[in-house]
Amino acid sequence: MTFCEHMLRAVIFDLDGTLTDCDLALAKKRVCEELVAYGAGYVEAVRRMEEIHYRFNIEGVYDRNRWWEEFGVDLELSQKQRLTDLYWDSVTSTTCIKPHAESLLASLSPSVRLALLTDYDGESHSKRRRISSLPLLRYFDLIVIAGEDTEQCKPFPQPYCLILEKLNLQPEEVLMVGDKPQVDLEGAQVLGLPTLLVEGEYGQWDPQVSSLEEAHSFIGALLASQLEP
Numbered sequence: 001m002t003f004c005e006h007m008l009r010a011v012i013f014d015l016d017g018t019l020t021d022c023d024l025a026l027a028k029k030r031v032c033e034e035l036v037a038y039g040a041g042y043v044e045a046v047r048r049m050e051e052i053h054y055r056f057n058i059e060g061v062y063d064r065n066r067w068w069e070e071f072g073v074d075l076e077l078s079q080k081q082r083l084t085d086l087y088w089d090s091v092t093s094t095t096c097i098k099p100h101a102e103s104l105l106a107s108l109s110p111s112v113r114l115a116l117l118t119d120y121d122g123e124s125h126s127k128r129r130r131i132s133s134l135p136l137l138r139y140f141d142l143i144v145i146a147g148e149d150t151e152q153c154k155p156f157p158q159p160y161c162l163i164l165e166k167l168n169l170q171p172e173e174v175l176m177v178g179d180k181p182q183v184d185l186e187g188a189q190v191l192g193l194p195t196l197l198v199e200g201e202y203g204q205w206d207p208q209v210s211s212l213e214e215a216h217s218f219i220g221a222l223l224a225s226q227l228e229p
């Protein structure tokens with residue numbers, strides 16, 4: 001990655017796991033308990049949940065109604081939707097903004113354009129509604145919900161291209177920051193965007209940082225180096 005020939009003019013942030021956290025364990029536990037009422041074994045349901053949660057997040061299968069088909073119990077659509085609502089209600093009620101997220105965005109916003117790029121929650125749940133009350137949204141010049149605003153989700157090109165087009169910037173001028181290398185960063189890198197991983201549960205990347213405070217230092221150093229003659 002080099003910014004030597006290109007100024008950093010914008011930063012795209014992923015949302016879930018990058019700027020916000022939530023109690024996913026609680027959401028998964030509540031669904032597993034409900035699955036038992038529908039005939040699943042609890043221990044097996046917990047095991048399946050962990051496997052599905054990781055794999056479908058990597059594969060971009062976000063529609064929770066689709067997830068519940070993997071548990072070996074026959075569910076009607078209304079039952080799947082009930083589990084989906086339970087899951088997202090748990091996520092929404094436990095969502096918190098990560099330490100340093102707000103100060104990072106506030107300090108960057110005078111220097112660079114800020115975009116939020118998040119994948120949708122699938123057809124069975126409105127991501128736009130889920131995030132609508134987050135106070136962080138006011139810092140962004142642009143918010144793109146891939147899967148709703150574009151046909152393709154990350155890591156495919158459409159959502160990144162839409163942001164570049166709307167900001168009228170070249171890929172080399174825009175840093176993509178996320179917590180999933182396979183979803184947030186690989187597709188961005190293919191298009192020529194510089195990338196930064198905020199370390200989470202989905203593997204390593206180069207470059208990576210372990211917190212938003214470190215991300216702040218990383219981006220601050222990039223911006224400062226541009227001011228040098």
Ligand SMILES: [Mg+2]
Binds near residue numbers: 015017018179180
């Ligand atoms: Mg994420």
